[in-house]
Amino acid sequence: MLEPLAIECPYCGEGFETLFDSSEGGFGDRAVVTIEDCYVCCRPITLRHHLDASGERLSTDALRDSDG
Template identity: 50%
Template sequence: MIETLTIDCPYCGETFSTVVDCSAGDQAYIEDCVVCCRPIECRLTVTPDGPVLTVQRDDD
């Protein structure tokens, strides 16, 4: 299942959309901000209520 989620960049604060593939289950990956190009640590958790995406700075 493919979902489009909205996240806020932990560096520049800009909001942007990202596409996640929930069929692979829980995941951790790095995605660059589309505005400031800094690396964002993303953690996708697939729950019965839908996907939950948490983000944090790569340098934390």
């Protein structure tokens, strides 16, 4: 299921909306990482989605590639 997700580019600071496919998340209390290219500066943003035990998304961090 696709969920609209507002994120902010960690490189250029531009805010935009993307879609999070919650079926990617699977189950368990863990983080799912996806890569989204910023539509403004085209740099790859690492999105770390924190999920609860039922696979529900709790929050998302937008990180630079090198932030680990």
